[in-house]
Amino acid sequence: MSEKMSVILFSGTADRLQAAATIVSGAAAMDVETHVFLTFWGLNAFRREQTKVPPPMSPEYGELGRAVGEMMIAKGVPSWRQLIAGAKDLGTVYVHACAMTMDLMGLAKEDLDPSVDDVIGVGTFIQLSEGGRTIFI
Amino acid sequence: MPLPVQREIDARGSFCPGxxxxxxxxxxxxxxxxxxxxxxxxxxxxxxxxxxxxxxGHDLVAMEDEVGYTRFVARKVR
Structure with missing residues (x-):
């Protein structure tokens, strides 16, 4: 088993954030060092002001997406934010914000969720992810 | 008779990987x-x-199927 995993989190829809956070939790549990690189909509979802508004489901699943979203709330599935916080608490998980997206959106580190560790360029992320597996969500 | 344990956690309300x-x-x-x-x-x-x-590096001592859930018993080895 590879002992390092990197997740490029590009998407900002609730279903994809949930899938990414669940996989990150599993990696943390299995003692795999995990690096999450937040870019574009993935980074947007980690803005502090976004915490008040739940992100939408992916539109391509239409009615089914909405139904699954409601089911997740009804069944008390922990939110992706809680999963990321729990994973960081349990294992070795780093959350990195993409410097380019920060610049594009006019954001500072203080504008982001406290689970974000630092702001790095893509080159640094490539270095950090070397020797492990990388997934794009 | 379920195996007696030092600690039992009821995680039946938790979702994967809770x-x-x-x-x-x-x-x-x-x-x-x-x-x-x-x-x-x-x-x-x-x-x-x-x-x-x-x-x-811990032991799985038992995996007991109950109605609607499973009871896992582990022994801390190290």
Missing amino acids: PLMELIRAVRGSEVGDLIAVLSKDPGSRTDIPAWLKKA
Whole structure:
């Protein structure tokens, strides 16, 4: 088993954030060092002001997406934010914000969720992810 | 008769990978030799809990199927 995993989190829809956070939790549990690189909509979802508004489901699943979203709330599935916080608490998980997206959106580190560790360029992320597996969500 | 344990966690309300996470926390907070049970309704636990125990070097003592959930019993080895 590879002992390092990197997740490029590009998407900002609730279903994809949930899938990414669940996989990150599993990696943390299995003692795999995990690096999450937040870019574009993935980074947007980690803005502090976004915490008040739940992100939408992916539109391509239409009615089914909405139904699954409601089911997740009804069944008390922990939110992706809680999963990321729990994973960081349990294992070795780093959350990195993409410097380019920060610049594009006019954001500072203080504008982001406290689970974000630092702001790095893509080159640094490539270095950090070397020797492990990388997934794009 | 369920096996007597030092600690039992009811994680039947937790979703994947919640029961595993709760077990890991419990194992970390236990003494070597302790038996820890976790109750789970998450079907993923059936593969995840044995896989984690093996990787972390602890024993899976029992996996008991109850109605609607499974009771996993682990022994902290190290």
